[in-house]
Amino acid sequence: MKSIFALSLIACGCILLSCNSVTDESQTAEAAVSQAGQSGVQDDLSQRNVVQVAVGSEDHTTLVKAVQAAELVDALSNAGPFTVFAPTNAAFAKLPAGTVEGLLAPEKKEDLADILQYHVSLGVFKAESLTDGQVIGQVNGGNITISKKDGKTMINGTATIVASVQASNGIVHVIDGVLLPN
Structure with a gap:
């Protein structure tokens, strides 16, 4: 007992x-x-969001560092929908020497955020739906202009969409240039 x-x-x-x-x-x-924040949610089953698409790309390490430095990871991990025009590492390399390093400095966080937000639109704009002369408002308050020439889609006449990747919270258009707000 x-x-x-x-x-x-x-x-x-x-x-x-x-x-x-x-x-x-x-x-x-x-x-x-x-x-x-939202970026800390672990989900290995769903489609990747726009940040995870960039993180998974070897061609976007500079963009990922910039998004982290500007503290925009959580904002871009939210539901969206977003259209992100994502410059490649080669696109950042075309900028004058020292530009990227200067923008990554803590005291330039606001300038960096402004530039990065100029690469983001609210809504999903698929490449095949973009039209010549179309103006799209960006998150930073600026506008970009789409042009079509010889089967290529360009943004502000300076960057070409080279690929597009669907994400759970929007779409990522890989571009070969960095968009700079006026």
């Missing part, structure tokens, strides 16, 4: 301890998500 009582007591203690550790783990996970 004493052994049954002792076993029952041990079982109750184990159950209480395991319940407490589950509560602690869930509170820790909730705290981590709330501190990280």
